[in-house]
Amino acid sequence: MSRRARIAGRLLLVAGVAAGTGSVSAAGFLAAGYAPAAEAKPADTLRVRLVGQPARPRRAARVIGAVIPGYLSARGLPPVPGRFSVTDTGLVFRSVDGSSARFPLVGPLRGAAGRQRRASTVSLTYIDETNGRPAYVFRVDAGVFETDRPGPLLDIASRPRWLDSVASTEWIAERPLVSSGDTTTLWAAARSAASSPYADSLYSLFGHPRAGIGLVSKSGRAAGRLGEYIGRRDSLALDPGRITGMAQLRHTLAHEMGHRWQSRAPGQVAALWAGVTPIRDPRRYGYEDRSEHQAEAIAFAVNFLQATSARREPAASSVRLLDHYELMVPGTRTMVRYLALQPVYQTHPLRRLLTTGRS
Numbered sequence: 250m251s252r253r254a255r256i257a258g259r260l261l262l263v264a265g266v267a268a269g270t271g272s273v274s275a276a277g278f279l280a281a282g283y284a285p286a287a288e289a290k291p292a293d294t295l296r297v298r299l300v301g302q303p304a305r306p307r308r309a310a311r312v313i314g315a316v317i318p319g320y321l322s323a324r325g326l327p328p329v330p331g332r333f334s335v336t337d338t339g340l341v342f343r344s345v346d347g348s349s350a351r352f353p354l355v356g357p358l359r360g361a362a363g364r365q366r367r368a369s370t371v372s373l374t375y376i377d378e379t380n381g382r383p384a385y386v387f388r389v390d391a392g393v394f395e396t397d398r399p400g401p402l403l404d405i406a407s408r409p410r411w412l413d414s415v416a417s418t419e420w421i422a423e424r425p426l427v428s429s430g431d432t433t434t435l436w437a438a439a440r441s442a443a444s445s446p447y448a449d450s451l452y453s454l455f456g457h458p459r460a461g462i463g464l465v466s467k468s469g470r471a472a473g474r475l476g477e478y479i480g481r482r483d484s485l486a487l488d489p490g491r492i493t494g495m496a497q498l499r500h501t502l503a504h505e506m507g508h509r510w511q512s513r514a515p516g517q518v519a520a521l522w523a524g525v526t527p528i529r530d531p532r533r534y535g536y537e538d539r540s541e542h543q544a545e546a547i548a549f550a551v552n553f554l555q556a557t558s559a560r561r562e563p564a565a566s567s568v569r570l571l572d573h574y575e576l577m578v579p580g581t582r583t584m585v586r587y588l589a590l591q592p593v594y595q596t597h598p599l600r601r602l603l604t605t606g607r608s
Contacts, residue, residue, distance in 0.1 A: 309411040312401040313337050319396030320573045321389075323350060325534050325545075326496055327552045328573045333394060335401060337415060340371070340389060352390045354405070355415050373399075373406045375529055380572050386530070393530065395573060426498065429490025435464055438489035447499055451506045451551070453593040458509065460484030476501040478508035485509075499555075500548050507547030511540060518543060521587055525580040535578065542580065549574050550584035560598040564608055567599055 315335045320328035321342050331344035340352040353370050370390050377384045385399040387406060396402070405412070427434045442448060443462035460479075465488040469477050475497070477486040485505050492498050511518050522543060528536045535542035553574055557567045574581040588594065589603040602608045 309409075312404055315401040317396055317400055317402055318398060319394050321350070321392055321394050322577050323392040324493075324497065326500055327549050327556075328393075328395065328570075328577055330570070330573075333389075333396075333402070335405070342394075350392075352392070355412050369405050369408045369412055371402060371405045373403065377529070377576055379576060384576060386576075388532070393533070393577065395576060423493040426489045426492050426494070429488075435489050439464060439487045442487060442489070442498055442502060443485065447555075448502060450555070450593055451503060454551070454588060454591055455506045455510045456513065458483050458485055462487065464488065476505040478505040478512070480508075480512045483509070500552065503548035503551040504544045507544035508540070510547065511543060521583055522580060525583060528579060530577075533577070542578070545578050546580035546584050547588075549578045549581040550588050553581065553585055554588060554594055554597060557599055558594075558597055564599060564602055568602070 312335055317333045317335075318331075319333065320330050321333075321344070322328040329344045329346070331342055334341045334343070335354070337354075339354045341349060342352070343349045356370055372388050374386045374388050374393070377386060382397055384395050384397055385402070387394045387396075387399070387402055394402075427438045429435070439462050458478075460482045461484065463484060463486040465474055465477050465486045469486070470488060470491075475488050475492055478484075479486065485502070487498070487501060487505075489498070492501060522539075525546075528542055530536060533545075535545040553571055557570075560567060562570075571582055571585060574585075586603050589597060589600050594600055597603075
């Protein structure tokens, strides 16, 4: 064989290997780690390689009307089971408890590469196989949706051309609990939260702060904090003027009380934290910040124990729900098991299962 023929043969072999590695499996996504869609290049595997293909009305017809079951973590709160429905104007999430939330399907019209396009509000962030089967984690507006049956969401996340013909809808702005300009009402809301039965359950777990509750400082508001724990004064502060609901208020209280536990028993928290994996989502609060990650896991753990304290579902369903909490914020399961041992949860229906593994 001539030298030219040998070189040609090698080039064909290289081309064949490259072609063989062109497809990407779920395991491939997992190995690649997180790749935010906003920073994705045209060849990014998370785009599912549908960009640039001609518009296909049949594909759009298959997507509109689809229903996808999963778990929605809205604005950093713990995940809630429910279903997403795809309509021609947006995404509607209906939780199992009957509440609903609406999200736009596409954003404003933008110019790119010489043509007008509307960006999808859905992006695939990563795929997790911790629980034995692929869990697809999507970012949907200010929320995160996790499902093991992504179906048409993968099509939407790939930004197909048919999205350009979908009318964009405005985001629905959530109203705060109280007006941020009414100082009297802000103080009243903060004090009411600090004296609520929910706060009492937190005090029984983490102790009662020495100083009274206050409002978040100017610097704290500038940093976007909804709550603060001030260790030197042993006091809590809230910003009811930017907290949009009771779920967020409770989460903020639990998060800040988690910081109190950290400051009072750092060795205990560190021992519990051994072996906990980092948060994978760069946009999840606590990413690459151990202190905030721990406080989020504590808040998630408290939420889980409170939500399952009057258990209506089988124990196995509650344990599966905990798996989804853990996927969003690793370390939640560890904190749940420890907190379930405390006197306040002595009669919790899952206490024995969570602490011993036996029902």
